[in-house]
């Protein structure tokens with residue numbers, strides 16, 4: 001409430017005013033209050049906004065300002081690697097420009113030679129004009145026309161003296177030049193004669209070049225980056241079709257406030273804007289395409305962001321000189337040297353302004369989603385190579401497409417498999433089962449530790465470092481995970497295992513990294529998508545996929561990965577790393593570079609003695625042999641004709657806990673549905689089975705033993 005006034009009718013209770021005034025201020029009682037009366041008969045009026053001591057608290061004010069300090073040292077100069085990369089890029093750029101012009105030098109010389117007669121003409125004209133003082137002619141003419149004889153005589157005299165002196169200078173210069181030329185022709189070597197001639201011709205050519213023409217071609221087409229001004233910003237905001245904004249920028253409106261000057265920030269311009277009351281930064285982000293159109297810039301240059309830590313109406317508009325997808329991508333800081341500690345964030349990419357964005361993996365899980373070909377695997381590979389550079393981390397990598405994009409990681413992984421075959425899917429599920437079982441062991445280890453060693457009941461760097469405890473970071477990655485979750489036979493089990501690992505694994509040092517090109521509800525279990533903490537969404541087709549990867553309501557809140565263009569490879573929304581969603585372009589590591597980094601990671605592991613499994617030539621994953629139908633016939637003896645599914649699952653879990661244990665860790669209904677699904681490929685039907693429990697008749701879904709016996713010869717495939 002600003003300078004509003006509230007009338008207190010005689011006898012009205014003080015409490016009414018107290019409820020309406022601003023929060024912390026104490027309202028004086030009616031007699032002490034400043035009263036204003038505009039009508040003698042009217043009741044006293046109290047100013048509701050009383051002066052606040054905080055208004056004059058300069059320390060508070062300074063503290064507020066310090067929150068919005070801009071960096072003293074430019075972002076790119078803060079890291080040695082980044083600064084070197086920028087310098088390298090500059091040297092490369094100017095070397096290119098130099099080579100470009102050098103190869104065109106004959107063309108430039110020809111151009112200058114053609115223009116030199118015009119230049120010679122201009123030079124002669126200028127010398128003659130100077131010598132004979134032609135610029136004074138209009139003044140003398142005026143004096144003559146005004147019949148001012150005295151003035152005219154004065155001017156003529158001065159003119160004569162000036163011309164005489166200048167003639168002496170010009171003639172002397174001409175004689176010296178002529179003599180110099182003759183001398184040079186006689187004595188100077190031929191190459192310097194030619195050089196002098198070329199210099200003279202170039203000079204005259206440059207003089208003769210018209211103002212609207214260039215001597216040199218452009219080696220680099222300059223970006224049409226216009227300086228961002230408040231007028232431009234206001235015009236653009238006014239073109240968004242947001243009523244409150246229109247009112248504010250229109251005639252008689254309150255205007256829009258810029259709390260800080262528009263400045264250069266990285267390779268672009270930054271404007272901080274306080275939007276009108278009630279308009280949020282998200283409202284503007286929603287209309288990014290319109291904003292870009294109004295600013296006349298490519299979409300990839302215009303990045304409105306909220307600054308919600310200040311207030312939801314604070315907009316930070318950053319307009320880059322270059323489209324994000326064309327901007328120079330710095331080198332991944334770990335490309336050549338360095339080791340990673342998984343308890344620290346891993347450098348993952350850069351934002352629109354070229355600032356490095358790191359992703360913490362410990363105590364988190366990650367989901368990457370996008371349409372095919374937009375950079376999921378590349379993004380996943382950056383994080384996996386980061387994890388590989390932590391020699392204590394155990395990697396289990398499954399690339400379910402079969403293109404071998406994650407092959408460089410094979411040499412450091414405990415489990416590695418590639419391909420879309422059933423055997424790869426099965427290997428992946430078997431590995432998941434192992435991880436699931438390892439969760440139990442890890443939980444027991446942590447549970448058994450004294451409180452002073454493990455006060456927070458979770459893996460800490462100190463605990464992870466103690467090899468004997470086996471609490472080292474375990475990174476399980478599956479690319480094209482839709483192949484796993486939509487698999488007829490293993491899909492359901494994989495979904496359950498991943499959901500359980502995502503929910504329980506965080507504190508136990510188990511990290512799940514999943515990438516999918518089909519983030520719909522059939523290929524991405526909601527238990528997984530709802531519980532994942534870090535999300536990276538590159539271009540997706542629609543709202544459903546967007547929200548599946550980025551979380552419910554992301555689209556409604558303006559976080560729309562649908563707005564990325566076809567050229568935005570590797571660019572996506574990253575959620576779960578900072579308070580706001582960030583737009584990030586993952587570091588680009590090609591195959592050979594990834595191979596070299598993996599070699600380094602392998603060397604680190606060899607030194608630490610942590611190479612294991614696939615990386616040292618062991619069989620990828622040894623699937624546990626089991627035969628579902630035979631196992632059912634074992635746990636449902638011949639005399640028992642019909643049995644509930646949930647009972648069968650419990651008995652199976654007792655028989656082979658390592659295989660069926662996770663099935664039994666579910667509610668009865670889920671157990672029933674699970675067994676129904678896995679029996680479907682065998683043609684075993686599930687129906688109602690009546691049983692008496694505690695004297696009461698109960699109907700539940702179950703199987704008939706005879707149907708299982710029938711199915712044995714018709715088995716589609718023996719599950720190993």
Ligand SMILES: Nc1ncnc2c1ncn2[C@@H]1O[C@H](COP(=O)(O)OP(=O)(O)OP(=O)(O)O)[C@@H](O)[C@H]1O
Pocket residue numbers: 329370371372373374375376377378379401405517569570571585586587588
């Ligand atoms: N950060 C990046 N910068 C520039 N280009 C990139 C980046 N990331 C990926 N790309 C390009 O995008 C192409 C596709 O990347 P990638 O194979 O990771 O896509 P994908 O989403 O995994 O595709 P698919 O779903 O078909 O497996 C790569 O060949 C690469 O050239």
